Amino acid sequence: MMRFTALFVTALLGTASVSQAQTGTLTVATAQDPQNWDPIDTFLIAWGTVAHNIYDGLIIRTPDLKLQPGLATKWTYLNGGKTLRFTLRKGVKFHNGEPFNANAVKFSFDRLLGAEGKKGPQQANYTSIKQVKVVDPYTVDFILAQSDPVLLTKLAGYGAMIVPPRYIKEKGAAYFDTHPVGTGPFQFVSYKNGESIRLQAFPGYWGGKPKVANLTFRFIEEPATRVAELQSGRVDIATAIPVAQAATVKGNSKLSLQAVPSPTVQALRFNVSHSLTKDVRVRRALNHAVDRDAIIKSILQGYASPIASLQSSKSYGYDPNLKPYPYDPAKAKALLAEAGVKPGTPIGIDFIGTDAVFREVAQAVAGFFQAAGLKPELKTYETNTFYSDIIPKNKTSNAYQMGWGGWTFDFDNTAYLLYHSKQFWNPDYSNKTLDAMLDKQHTMSDQKQRLVILRDIARFTHEQAIDIPLYNQQDLWGVSKRVQGFQAPSDSLLHLRTVSVK
Structure with missing residues (x-):
């Protein structure tokens, strides 16, 4: 018990005393409504x-x-x-x-x-x-x-x-x-789709009255605009500061940059309903084709870590012995040739168009795929359309962006939803062996035994190359002083x- x-x-x-004085409005800029x-x-x-x-x-x-x-x-x-x-x-x-x-x-x-x-x-x-x-x-x-x-x-x-x-x-x-x-602690005042949601302090909150009278969240998809609004003082806290502007925020005497390890991982998932990416040899080839370390160093300026499965090192189920596919262009070409893929074969890559950082990542990945002999075709989508329609309804190209916030810090909550047959986020991949492992650990109370199975699941998805785990990002927050x-x-x-x- x-x-x-x-x-x-x-x-x-x-x-906090309910009679505590409240002042001002706190304004937070987020990337998505x-x-x-x-x-x-x-x-x-x-x-x-x-x-x-x-x-x-x-x-x-x-x-x-x-x-x-x-x-x-x-x-x-x-x-x-x-x-x-x-x-x-x-x-x-x-x-x-x-x-x-x-x-x-x-x-x-x-x-x-x-x-x-x-x-x-x-x-x-x-x-x-x-x-x-x-x-x-x-x-x-x-x-x-x-x-x-x-x-x-x-x-x-x-x-x-x-x-x-x-x-x-x-x-x-x-x-x-x-x-x-x-x-x-805050109650709803008004909402403007695509623009903002306004809240105010709820004086009867059971945990004590908030310290600010008003709380506003502004939805600003464009990262540069979020930073500009932070610099101007029209925003107090900004989420998802792009790494390209991290130094700008750090160098502003009125601002601070908070970098925190995140459960969020970024990957390219493969749609196995397409003939090209249905072949595991092709998927393994594409894993070998991508230089993750170069992406982390040049695009993310070190604000990320390479990963071998879709979980951070804080996740229950993380296996420190599981390593990402090594960058090996020659092996990538050999595997593609073995799979009968002809040079110049098109490969689609889908991603969110307003994600400035991942746009650079996608372009870099396209360059690696091209070096392996393929013809990459980049396609962008609006955020909500991508996550509510394109992915769950299996409308993606061969490879597509998957940013996954493993907020439970337990691999079950990631692996089950992304890999189990016919889950909302998994409309195309199905494997009975993987389903059995996912089901077995999903109801276990023995945590040590469950850890073994979670690591087996990570190894299985790695061997089957269901996706290209790219990196575990650090979240960058810009905060007014x-x-x-x-x-x-x-x-x-x-x-x-x-x-x-x-």
Whole structure:
């Protein structure tokens, strides 16, 4: 039996007086507008950056990646691990005045696990939950269909956020998409698609009133524009500073640059439904064709590390003995010839057009492919179209950009969603052997045995060359020195309640 109990963690939840003076507006520039604020409808890091200030989960993960009580004050495994019981925090209200209680938790998960949740990408993360039962107004039981070693972490993010039953029933799901209501430290004011979302401090927040009165997120896709707005003082914090402008930010006396190791990895995935990349020899050849170290040194200026699988070194499942394919142009050409690929054969590479850094990476990769004798064809897409339509509906070319934020820091949550047959992000690759390994570890409670299988999975995907793992990036944040108390998180999930501005 595992039992967790705790009081507020002052580093995260604080003990700020409700009467504490609030001043000013904190403005954050992010690269992407999720376009939907319903927790069950998106899988984008950009959503988490904003929405963790609007919503709470039963559990909170702190910036140092520790799990702490959120809307639940404690949790206990019962019945040999088949039931997960949560004791809920009392006296909490949603922004619309609706009470938070066990019925709200049940409603949130019934919705996530039902027909509404099936429309989006989040449901697959929570299939270990068979049903949620109300024990009393402040106690709920999660009846588990199977063990899930990452479930507690999942409950701290994205689809597991608790939503208001009465509000959604009255307003409808479509209205909720653009008018979110949660229990978080900031409440919704207005949203302009593609432009901004405005929030204000929620004075009744259970963890203490925020230090700023207003919080605005601006959606600025163009990196140079984000930096320009930061320099001008119209933005206080900017995400995803391009490495080409890192020195500019560092050299500005009014700004600071925070570089943090990230769970995010960048890769080129192969679409195996195309005849060229269906052949494993071609996929291995293309892995040998790319000089990752040169990309990291020349384009990323060292703000990244090479990887052999789609996970960072902090991920549970990481194997330090697994090495990337060595850069070997001669072997790449030999494997292509063995596969019968003629010189000048076209190969498509898809990527997000507004991603200035990856544009350079894609161009470099195209150069490596051309040196191997192929004819690369680059194609760009708008961000939301790429992730909501092109990838999941199997419309990609031979190779396509996959930026994956492994926010759980557990390879299961990456590998299962990217490699298991017919998952949302995997419309084309299917392998029964790999599916069996993924399924086996997905429900194991023995962590040591699970680690062995996760590493086997990493080796299998490496040998099958399902993708080209390129690098584990560092996230670069530009911060105005008028901002007090901000520390860039490793998982991009901003918690801004204790941040202030001078």
